[in-house]
Amino acid sequence: MSGPFASRDGSSWMPDYLTAIDGKTCIGCGRCFKVCSRGVMHLYGVDDEGEILGLCAEGEDDDFDGELNRMIMVVDQAGACIGCGACARVCPKNCQTHVAASQLVAA
Template sequence: MANYQGLTQDGSAWEPEFITEIDQTKCIGCGRCYKVCSRDVLNLVEYEADEDEDDDEYDDFDDDEQRMVMAVANAGDCIGCVACASVCSKRCISHSPLNAA
């Protein structure tokens, strides 16, 4: 099955990749992705760890300390530009092409 394809202004093929999820165990809540997204897809939320989650990366944080992480709030508004992933230093944003079938 083919993926959805668009065109750039000069007519070259371009395949958008739409946001699927953010790994909140890696996210540091820096907000860089939020600032580059022109579509209001993202939103900062309070992190809620799973009880059995391995949170070694955040051992410096007190268990009761609140931390904010990015979440996908309006996935349907994503245009697949991948700008958010390109500015994320933690590589925690996943994208996927859209099936055109």
């Protein structure tokens, strides 16, 4: 094994943690949210100026008093990410930033 991370069979593996989602390119499709078993990101409402209005509650149709322009995914629980990369594989816009565990300092 060449590093501190290993898969179940002992082979070397480097987690790539989700650190950000580009709100300008994210289309809010929710694919990343659906494959994430850790609740790392959630859907947020955005107004015409690109300002985040708040968390969109699941199953509710909140338009934020008419201010809602679109929805985007936001990384709001980054510490829960295990670096599996499932979200990156399903994102149609490639709008996520992932950083190798070896490049991050534990907080």
